[in-house]
Amino acid sequence: MSEAWDTLRSHRQELDGISLASLIDAADRDQHFTHQLGDLHVDLTRHLATDQTLELLFDLARERRVEALRDAMFSGEPVNTTEGRAALHIALRNQSDRPILAGGVNVMPEVNAVLRKMQAFCESVHNGTWRGSTDQRIETVINIGIGGSDLGPAMATEALRPWWSNGLRVRFVSNVDPSHLSDTIRDLDPQTTLFIIASKTFGTQETLTNAHAARRWIAKALGETAVSRHFVAVSTNADRVAAFGIDTDNMFEFWDWVGGRYSMWSAIGLSIAMAIGFNQFTALLKGAHEMDCHFRDAPMHKNIPILLGLMDCWYRECWDCQSRAVLPYDQHLHRLPAYLQQLEMESNGKRTRIDGSPTTEGTAMIVWGEPGTNGQHSFHQMLHQGTTLVPCDFLVAATPTESVDDDRYDILFANCLAQAQALARGHGLDNIRAELEETGLSESDISTLATQKVMPGNRPSTTFLYRQLDPATLGRLIALFEHRVFVQGAVWGIDSFDQWGVELGKHLATEILPGVVDGSATQGDATTRRLTMHMDALRRG
Ligand code: G6Q
8 A cells, every 4th residue: 555656556547648748848958857966967857747746655665765765774783684684885885984883893994905905916917916826917807707796897807998098908708608708718829818716706607617627727738727817806705715726815805895796896807907007997886886876865856866867767657667778879888788787677677665565666767788889770760659668768968078170979879869859749631731731742652651650758758868888977977876776665565685596596507407407308397398308419410
């Protein structure tokens, strides 16, 4: 039972037939629907919402104690209730002197010590003090990790490619499919390659299997003693790191209060710092910290993560939206949709509330997308004319990160604006008929074609506009998305920081593996056994 949702549902009925175009054109539309933090401008004017909608959503936030829950997260309370842990990614980028407590202990001295260790290590690789076993400088760094130990750093290093410095190449291996590692190392010299084994638990099957394969590659070329010069680890588990054969002096620590998908700001971000240099990594943290302060301090009606999170809940519950498209008009953000899929769908793809009761509201939306303009030549058809309402996030920089001598960037920018406008305003039958008449088509052809061309409009979107995709801006953006997810989870009453749904598959894979290895097909249900037998027959040729 929720009074706030009941009121919102009735309000939603009142908005039937609402024209997004008329909302957008209202003189004061930007007053409550545009927001700014640093050079990040967030435009919410193209949403199916009025000032009254916002007020009712704030009532919902009050009913669900969103601000109190936010404060609990910032104070280090165990907001990850099912695992009994704090969720303190905000401490990792706390660029102030303010202490942050977990279990009553200030975590900042430890956080800062690891940052200093990361800095010293980055500098030693960059200036050639750290060398491979044959005294060659490191030229390529490969991060081996999966899920939260891969997606954030992989997304961020790609996003910040123009900031890559020091002549290092940084690559990522996540998939246990052997081709991922072999494709990644094919053109490399073991003498100049350094592996970062990134795993919070240091027990993840895929990561450890890939790490052992990488280790064999190094040992075969350079001998077993070379391992210590070509492997470092990022983990919370020193014993397992030592058991793998990595000197724990070359281990960068983080803590159980850092969730995997919230960990790119910790030592898990070592690959990012390697690519862009430690100073720029600090700029990334600073940008995120600015967003943290904004989320913590801004009143609800100006609080960008709260507004975005509430808007997501509004579409999910009252407009039956099943998915949201993420459309960066920014090629360097091509891994953003994949990163956000984990952030949102692993955090909030749940059906049980913290108190153990089943949710009565729909939870995480399916997040998907591709960079523009590519998507326009593909799935945008469905966004414009399909039967499903899909709110969209457009992201675009005012200026490109490299100088261009033609109008390619302006074309990109204009297309971004055009798509959001077309979604919102559509293309009506009368205009289409008039346009077709001008082409001299017969009345019967016009009648056939005109309805096909109608674009209903009224399709909502947010536009994120920033000066340039630099480290600070990326930090602001990603922290904004993290807090948006927190707000959704708070409204839905779920634990956004656990991931029990991934456990069963891991367990079954371990159980099924022996029957795959020896072809006996003895494990799993009837279909699993049939498929394993079929695999075995195919392998035997
Ligand atoms: C993230 C998840 C998951 C995790 C990976 C890797 O929030 O927990 O994606 O990051 O399973 O785990 P390890 O870092 O322990 O190898």
